[in-house]
Amino acid sequence: MTPSLSVANKRVLVTGASSGLGQHFAKVLAAQGAQLILAARRLDRLQAFADTLECSVSPICLSFDVTDAASRAALVKQIDTLDVLINNAGIVRESPAAKHSQDDWDAVLDTNLKGMFFLAQALLPALQTTGGSIINVASILGLRQAGGIVSYTVSKAGVIQLSKTLALEWARYGVRVNALAPGYIETEFNSEFWQTDAGKALIKRIPQRRLGQLEDLDGPLLLLCSDASRYMTGSVLVVDGGHVVSTL
Numbered sequence: 001m002t003p004s005l006s007v008a009n010k011r012v013l014v015t016g017a018s019s020g021l022g023q024h025f026a027k028v029l030a031a032q033g034a035q036l037i038l039a040a041r042r043l044d045r046l047q048a049f050a051d052t053l054e055c056s057v058s059p060i061c062l063s064f065d066v067t068d069a070a071s072r073a074a075l076v077k078q079i080d081t082l083d084v085l086i087n088n089a090g091i092v093r094e095s096p097a098a099k100h101s102q103d104d105w106d107a108v109l110d111t112n113l114k115g116m117f118f119l120a121q122a123l124l125p126a127l128q129t130t131g132g133s134i135i136n137v138a139s140i141l142g143l144r145q146a147g148g149i150v151s152y153t154v155s156k157a158g159v160i161q162l163s164k165t166l167a168l169e170w171a172r173y174g175v176r177v178n179a180l181a182p183g184y185i186e187t188e189f190n191s192e193f194w195q196t197d198a199g200k201a202l203i204k205r206i207p208q209r210r211l212g213q214l215e216d217l218d219g220p221l222l223l224l225c226s227d228a229s230r231y232m233t234g235s236v237l238v239v240d241g242g243h244v245v246s247t248l
């Protein structure tokens with residue numbers, strides 16, 4: 001039988017759900033009938049956003065810092081069963097590699113990679129109860145390079161390798177692990193940059209000659225959240241208008 005693309009009634013945890021991609025994922029999943037657990041540091045902002053969602057079951061909003069072991073433990077304690085973990089929380093710190101500080105390096109790696117891994121590890125038992133799946137939000141900057149964000153590119157390359165390794169190890173537990181690797185997606189925080197000369201020049205290098213819109217991630221998101229991806233694990237789903245295959 002053809003597996004379903006439905007996410008209705010699936011219990012999905014989205015980290016970093018108070019803005020950008022995480023907020024959009026929550027909107028899409030709520031509209032499709034998923035039962036959401038939303039986690040972010042800014043609980044007031046998260047709750048205000050959750051109140052705007054139209055869904056049959058109100059999302060559970062939890063205050064959460066992915067870099068903090070106690071915060072991860074407190075979150076995990078409240079989740080006994082889970083269908084999908086979307087490891088979305090992430091940060092970037094900009095400066096040339098020659099001047100990149102240890103604080104910036106630690107902040108980015110702790111958030112984007114270490115926190116992601118230990119959250120996934122702690123939620124493995126909850127995911128096992130459903131034969132669930134993990135979506136780690138990577139980036140095309142884990143596959144190619146850009147200057148001025150060395151800790152970010154390294155962290156995202158790590159996310160890709162982490163996803164493949166966990167896919168290998170956790171198939172025996174019935175848990176799938178995939179990486180979603182968006183290209184440059186326009187959000188409220190980066191929209192000004194795309195109006196600059198540097199921004200416009202960058203867009204010209206994308207084969208489709210446009211930025212990604214949040215909605216461009218919807219299909220890949222629903223695929224990875226649903227049973228339609230039941231034979232996918234260890235995949236890196238690139239969604240970038242062809243950016244990583246641009247000519248050298």
Ligand code: NAI
Pocket residue numbers: 015016017018019020021022039040041042064065066067088089090091111137138139140181182183184185186187189
């Ligand atoms: P954003 O800054 O709007 O969202 C990041 C979210 O992570 C925020 O809600 C923030 O509060 C949360 N967060 C940061 N540190 C945290 C911590 N210690 N604990 C818990 N939550 C924390 O940025 P955006 O663009 O929505 O990014 C979301 C993910 O998508 C990130 O992993 C990013 O690297 C990735 N990404 C974004 C792309 C883009 O073009 N916007 C492209 C490729 C990947």
